[in-house]
Amino acid sequence: METTLSIIIGFMIIGGLFALNAKDLLSAVISCGVVGYGLVICFLLLKAPDLAIVQIVVETVTLIIMIAVVLNSSREELKEKISLKLEGISYINTRYAANIAVVVVFTLLLLFFFGESIDILTPFGEHTTRMSTAYIENAANQTGSANLVTGVVFDFRGYDTLGEVTILFTAVIGILTILRIKGRK
Amino acid sequence: MTIIVKTVTKIIVGVTFLYGIYIISHGHLTPGGGFAGGAIIAGAFILLVLAFGSDVLKLKAREEGSSTFESLAILGFLLLSIIGLFIGAKVFFYNYLPKGTVGELISAGVIPLYNIVVGIEVAAALITIFLALVIYKEEES
Numbered sequence: 001m002e003t004t005l006s007i008i009i010g011f012m013i014i015g016g017l018f019a020l021n022a023k024d025l026l027s028a029v030i031s032c033g034v035v036g037y038g039l040v041i042c043f044l045l046l047k048a049p050d051l052a053i054v055q056i057v058v059e060t061v062t063l064i065i066m067i068a069v070v071l072n073s074s075r076e077e078l079k080e081k082i083s084l085k086l087e088g089i090s091y092i093n094t095r096y097a098a099n100i101a102v103v104v105v106f107t108l109l110l111l112f113f114f115g116e117s118i119d120i121l122t123p124f125g126e127h128t129t130r131m132s133t134a135y136i137e138n139a140a141n142q143t144g145s146a147n148l149v150t151g152v153v154f155d156f157r158g159y160d161t162l163g164e165v166t167i168l169f170t171a172v173i174g175i176l177t178i179l180r181i182k183g184r185k
Numbered sequence: 186m187t188i189i190v191k192t193v194t195k196i197i198v199g200v201t202f203l204y205g206i207y208i209i210s211h212g213h214l215t216p217g218g219g220f221a222g223g224a225i226i227a228g229a230f231i232l233l234v235l236a237f238g239s240d241v242l243k244l245k246a247r248e249e250g251s252s253t254f255e256s257l258a259i260l261g262f263l264l265l266s267i268i269g270l271f272i273g274a275k276v277f278f279y280n281y282l283p284k285g286t287v288g289e290l291i292s293a294g295v296i297p298l299y300n301i302v303v304g305i306e307v308a309a310a311l312i313t314i315f316l317a318l319v320i321y322k323e324e325e326s
Contacts, residue, residue: 144287150213155280
């Protein structure tokens with residue numbers, strides 16, 4: 001299964017890279033869809049059908065809205081004049097040297113701690129927390145819900161769901177406000 | 186759109202809408218739930234608007250209705266969770282209805298009600314965002 005996942009994730013990375021470098025905005029948006037629909041297959045392979053249903057519908061709706069936005073705006077990328085003011089300055093100065101040194105140091109630190117922590121972790125796909133084991137054993141009896149995800153989302157993690165719903169409501173209010181002000185002018 | 190798209194949409198939209206309602210109402214038994222079902226219902230409505238154009242439906246009134254439903258749904262969610270403060274163990278988000286047997290349609294106490302309310306909320310939110318974009322585009326031109 002890890003080989004299949006790696007192939008799909010490779011395709012998603014190629015799609016993302018193409019979206020960054022595409023000249024036409026429409027093809028960039030469509031190649032962003034590769035990332036979303038690849039994620040759906042990943043969720044299905046990792047046995048999370050709840051997330052797969054949500055992802056495939058939300059991805060489609062988002063694609064429709066983004067294509068509508070792209071077709072209304074200018075499809076060509078804006079040609080900004082990037083002027084590098086490097087002529088008068090010598091290339092080796094202390095600021096560049098400090099930047100590069102900081103980047104190298106942090107990369108080495110990250111690799112060191114990654115190598116330290118990869119030995120302690122359990123293999124891919126096995127959860128490490130005791131909390132999830134307790135949820136899997138007790139959720140069906142305590143909440144009465146046969147679907148454990150719904151039981152956790154609406155009973156054990158009720159505050160979480162309240163926050164999500166509030167975020168959605170706030171987002172809609174913000175979008176309506178912005179669009180109304182622009183429509184009046 | 187062409188007549189092919191309109192005919193296919195007429196056949197598909199009802200089935201999609203029913204599937205969304207099924208996902209919401211069976212959210213505590215099968216994969217899915219309020220978020221997935223609400224998004225599917227919103228997708229059915231968006232398909233309708235895309236196929237038949239915005240001049241057939243009176244979208245302005247629809248947008249006001251959908252934002253009203255969204256506000257009512259989030260009020261219902263808060264109400265359902267606040268009732269738990271007064272009944273039984275007196276905890277926020279307390280499951281105060283009888284749980285029933287695991288696996289039947291009417292079971293799990295308040296969780297199906299939460300599912301329905303969140304489904305209405307998500308569907309109304311997505312429809313409102315889409316309609317706001319369409320209305321703004323028409324007002325500009």
